[in-house]
Each structure stands twice: as C-alpha cells, then as structure tokens.
Amino acid sequence: MRRGFFITGTDTGVGKTVIAGALIRVFMTHGIGTCGMKPIETGCLRSGNFLYPSDGLFLMDVAGFPGDIDAITPYRFETPAAPLAASERECRNIEVNVLTNAFNLLSSRYQAVIVEGAGGLLVPIKKDYFMLNLARDLDLALIVISRPSLGTINHTLLTVGYALKEGIEVSGIIVNFHEPRHGSVVEETNLQILKDLSPVPLFGSLSYLEDLGGETLESAAFSHLDTEKLIKAFHTKKCHSLHSAKWNV
Numbered sequence: 602m603r604r605g606f607f608i609t610g611t612d613t614g615v616g617k618t619v620i621a622g623a624l625i626r627v628f629m630t631h632g633i634g635t636c637g638m639k640p641i642e643t644g645c646l647r648s649g650n651f652l653y654p655s656d657g658l659f660l661m662d663v664a665g666f667p668g669d670i671d672a673i674t675p676y677r678f679e680t681p682a683a684p685l686a687a688s689e690r691e692c693r694n695i696e697v698n699v700l701t702n703a704f705n706l707l708s709s710r711y712q713a714v715i716v717e718g719a720g721g722l723l724v725p726i727k728k729d730y731f732m733l734n735l736a737r738d739l740d741l742a743l744i745v746i747s748r749p750s751l752g753t754i755n756h757t758l759l760t761v762g763y764a765l766k767e768g769i770e771v772s773g774i775i776v777n778f779h780e781p782r783h784g785s786v787v788e789e790t791n792l793q794i795l796k797d798l799s800p801v802p803l804f805g806s807l808s809y810l811e812d813l814g815g816e817t818l819e820s821a822a823f824s825h826l827d828t829e830k831l832i833k834a835f836h837t838k839k840c841h842s843l844h845s846a847k848w849n850v
Contacts, residue, residue, distance in 0.1 A: 603835050605635075605714035606772065607741035609732060609764075611756035613720040616777035617746050618656045619813060621717045622663040624744070626819035627828050628713050628835070629664070635713040636664045639674045640700045640735065641726065643719065644681030652677040656717060663815050675703045685725035695726055697738065704739050713835065716741060722760060733767060742770035742834070747795075749776050749806065751787045754794055761801055772834040774799060775826065776806035804831055 608621045621637055628635040637660025645652035657674030660666075666673060676695055678687035688695050707714045718724070722733040722743075736743060743764055747757040757774060764771050776792055796803045805826040810817060822828060 603713070603742065603838060604708045604739075605716060605741055606744045606835070607736040607739060608715060608717045609736065609743050609745055609760070610718070610721050611745065611747045611753065611760050613724075614779065615746050615748050616779040616807075617717050618659055619779075619810065619818070620744075620746050620775050620777055620807060621660060621715045622813070622815070623807065623818040623822040623826070624715050624831070625660065625664050626815055627822050627826070627831060628715070630819060630823075631828075631832055633713050633832075633835070634711045635715060636666050636707055636711045637661065637673065638704060638707055638714050638716045639719075640703065640716065641676040641678075641684045641695065641719055642674050643678040643684060643687040645677045645679055647679050652679055659813070660715070660717065663818065672703060672707060675699050683724050684719060685727060688727075697727075697730060697735070700735060701738055722764060733764065733769060736769055737767075742772040742838075744772055744804070745774045745801075747774060747776050749778055749782075749788045749791055750785075753787075753791055754798070757795055758798065761799060765800065771801045773802040773804045773830070775804045778807065778809040781809045802827075802830060802834075 608617050610617045625635050625637050639654060639657040639660055642654035642657050645654045654674040654677045657670055661673050678691055680687035680690045684695060718732040724732045745760050747753050761771050782788055792806055807821055807825050810821055
C-alpha cells in the first residue's frame with residue numbers, strides 16, 4: 602500500500618488544492634486515515650510575525666487535522682514567486698531534509714498523505730532541485746491536475762510524458778474546471794481526447810465549485826470522479842510507469 606499521492610499541475614492555478622481536498626475526503630470516507638500536506642507555500646499573507654498559508658490551512662481544515670500548521674506547511678514565504686525565488690529574496694534556505702522529515706512524521710500517523718506541490722513538476726525549489734525531485738524523494742506517485750481549456754492536451758501529455766521519462770510513477774489525471782464552464786468545443790472534446798491519448802488513466806473531471814466546504818468537495822468527488830479507481834490506485838503500487846505506459850517517451 603502507498604503512503605499517499607503527490608498532486609502536481611500542468612501549470613499554476615489549475616486547482617490542485619481543491620482536488621487535494623476532494624481526495625482527502627474521498628479517502629477518509631473509505632476509512633483511510635488521511636491528511637494533507639503543502640510542503641512549501643509562497644505568497645502567504647502576513648500578520649505580525651506569522652505567515653498564513655491559505656492552501657495549507659485549507660488542507661488542514663478539510664482533513665480536520667488537530668496539529669500545528671508547521672507540520673503541514675513547514676516552509677512559508679510571503680513573496681508570491683517560485684520557491685527558489687522566494688527563498689532567495691527572503692534569505693531563507695530550503696532544506697530538503699526538513700520537507701522529508703515532516704512528511705515522514707505525518708506518514709507515521711496517517712495511512713495516506715496527500716501532498717500538494719507548487720505549480721508544475723519543474724518548479725524549482727533549489728537551483729538543482731525541483732518539485733519532481735521532491736515527489737521522487739517522498740516515493741509518491743503523481744496525480745496530474747490539468748485545465749479543461751485550449752492547450753491542455755499538450756500541457757498534460759508533456760507533464761505525464763516527462764514524469765514517466767524521469768522514472769516517476771503517474772497514477773492518473775484529473776481535469777479540474779477552475780472556473781464556470783464556457784460551453785466551448787474544447788471543453789466538450791478535450792476530456793475524451795486525453796482519455797484516448799494518455800498513457801495513464803483519466804480519473805474524471807471536477808466541475809467548478811463555489812462552495813469549497815468538505816461535504817461539498819466530497820459529494821462532487823463521488824459524483825464526478827472514478828473514486829473506485831482512485832482507491833484501487835492507492836492500494837496498488839507501480840501501476841503506471843515508463844515500461845507499462847501504452848506509448849514510449
């Protein structure tokens with residue numbers, strides 16, 4: 602059995618936090634003790650000496666996590682930029698062992714940890730260390746979150762293909778409507794094309810939600826995502842790798 606999943610995006614702003622929250626509720630409903638983790642969050646709001654990580658606090662609330670936010674989001678920056686740029690600007694070095702130790706502590710207390718990365722796979726954490734490296738060090742398979750809009754086929758297949766090429770397991774894709782549907786032809790066709798072309802499964806798509814409460818997320822996930830396939834992926838290691846993909850990269 603896995604220790605969780607690493608949620609990455611084809612870009613920033615695709616709704617990784619919403620999907621991570623929905624997955625937390627799905628796993629909890631299946632009796633799997635689950636919490637969320639946002640290892641690094643930038644663009645945090647400051648109140649005195651405290652930085653408020655909106656994503657980290659959201660995941661903490663959805664899971665009903667009783668601990669301290671430092672366990673969920675050990676690195677918080679005020680600068681709204683990639684972790685490398687934010688850490689350099691604020692003169693605070695990011696230590697990888699702090700991230701892995703925080704994850705291991707959560708993993709020792711919960712059956713599953715849903716880890717949300719920042720942006721996409723090649724967002725830099727350090728000059729020689731990217732989100733992809735963190736997913737590898739945590740030994741987590743990816744769930745790729747993509748947009749439904751024009752360009753998503755290219756962005757999604759590039760993300761999946763690069764991860765597989767780098768030896769990172771990809772369990773599947775979720776398309777997230779981060780804004781109301783426009784009724785465009787790409788929204789109507791992209792999901793089926795991704796399903797046909799992707800070497801990994803499409804778990805479904807989540808419609809735009811105004812209410813992001815835990816019960817709403819849970820209901821939407823069970824209505825629009827293949828939750829049985831998600832749970833099966835959790836219980837099955839190494840289901841989609843470079844060698845098992847249906848096309849070579």
